[in-house]
Amino acid sequence: MQVKPSERLNGFMTYAFAEVDKAKEEAKLNGFRVLDFGVGDPTEPLYENAIKGLQSGAERHKSSGYPSYIGMKEFRNAASEWMHRRFNVSPDPNSQITSTAGSKEAVFHLPFTFVNQGDNVLMPSIGYPPYKAGTVFAGGIPRFYQLKEENGFLPDLNEIESILREGRTKLIWINYPNNPTTAIAGDSFFSELIYLSEKYDAIIASDEAYTEMYTNKIPRSILEYTDDWNNIIAFQSLSKRSNATGIRVGFVVGGKELINYYRKFRTQIDSGIPNAIQEAAISALNDEEHVRKMRDAYDKKRKLITSALDEVGIKYWADSTFYIWARSPSSSISFAKSMLMLDNSAKIGINITPGGMLALGNAPNADNYFRLALVPSLEDTELASRLIKENLNM
Numbered sequence: 001m002q003v004k005p006s007e008r009l010n011g012f013m014t015y016a017f018a019e020v021d022k023a024k025e026e027a028k029l030n031g032f033r034v035l036d037f038g039v040g041d042p043t044e045p046l047y048e049n050a051i052k053g054l055q056s057g058a059e060r061h062k063s064s065g066y067p068s069y070i071g072m073k074e075f076r077n078a079a080s081e082w083m084h085r086r087f088n089v090s091p092d093p094n095s096q097i098t099s100t101a102g103s104k105e106a107v108f109h110l111p112f113t114f115v116n117q118g119d120n121v122l123m124p125s126i127g128y129p130p131y132k133a134g135t136v137f138a139g140g141i142p143r144f145y146q147l148k149e150e151n152g153f154l155p156d157l158n159e160i161e162s163i164l165r166e167g168r169t170k171l172i173w174i175n176y177p178n179n180p181t182t183a184i185a186g187d188s189f190f191s192e193l194i195y196l197s198e199k200y201d202a203i204i205a206s207d208e209a210y211t212e213m214y215t216n217k218i219p220r221s222i223l224e225y226t227d228d229w230n231n232i233i234a235f236q237s238l239s240k241r242s243n244a245t246g247i248r249v250g251f252v253v254g255g256k257e258l259i260n261y262y263r264k265f266r267t268q269i270d271s272g273i274p275n276a277i278q279e280a281a282i283s284a285l286n287d288e289e290h291v292r293k294m295r296d297a298y299d300k301k302r303k304l305i306t307s308a309l310d311e312v313g314i315k316y317w318a319d320s321t322f323y324i325w326a327r328s329p330s331s332s333i334s335f336a337k338s339m340l341m342l343d344n345s346a347k348i349g350i351n352i353t354p355g356g357m358l359a360l361g362n363a364p365n366a367d368n369y370f371r372l373a374l375v376p377s378l379e380d381t382e383l384a385s386r387l388i389k390e391n392l393n394m
């Protein structure tokens, strides 16, 4: 028998980053040290009390067996109390919150609960790949809205409404603070989107993975804009807030019926989040000091890179998240390749993500931009800042 993947999986087998990865390997073979501003994975350690929570949790739960499908009561309480302190909303821990293994799987799995074959799912044309992958694997049809510079990288609600008018849109994905553009959505956007979703019976799925990574303007949750969460579900994650990408924990908050069906679906997938990890998350949710320190550390790095971009005349956006979104001086893939060998005499290069590779669908403007993730150490970020100033004179 010839082993073949499913047609759906086959559609996702070509790896978008392959070309730049090859160039990165080549640069290394040519003796270049590559400072990696590519993938958005924090390099700082997990919040220290979360480590203690993990350790004591392992002991405390050594005989607890399978964890709860929906998260321990203490975890859901901590999540609800955090939502109250942070966004002044009060989700019921019994019926409006459920635990997830970080938000990636949670995002991927949502369409399986609500989407039927051929239903539309709206998502940004440049964005986080699981919006599309989850939709396709669930049999839905990804439909894209554009994020344009002239609209502050917010969706054009007329464009969204014209797709909603066709009917059969089950879900609308939004992501603010936004990866990769760093845009933060304002009050009118959230309120108008809620109005449209009610008018056309669509669920708003709000990916709020970056609400804790900001500079001046404090991002809000869509849940703050209405008391009626009947068709709203928000995704939170400890990953970026507490450098917790390695322990995979988050939660979703939304209307009772949505959460009820989503919980039912999730009992088919796995058996909940390990209790020790939930204990770690409880310690992390109960502390804001480490989150402030995380923001300060990224602020320093953000300033180093943006001052270099200012000096060489590259326009950029850096309002939130730990990314910088910038105008590419040439096609983003060729620019990214040239950055890998930026300083030929010192043999040091910088890895960035070409905008074109973050496109999920037809995104005519993606190739005009690139993204930098501020994850290298402060020292390497200083070095990158200097190299940009010295070598990138436009």
Ligand SMILES: Cc1ncc(COP(=O)(O)O)c(C=O)c1O
Binding pocket: 040, 101, 102, 103, 104, 105, 128, 175, 179, 207, 209, 237, 238, 239, 245, 249, 250
């Ligand atoms: C927009 C967005 N949403 C969600 C996530 C998921 O993060 P995690 O699965 O670690 O919670 C990421 C991670 O990079 C992201 O960029």
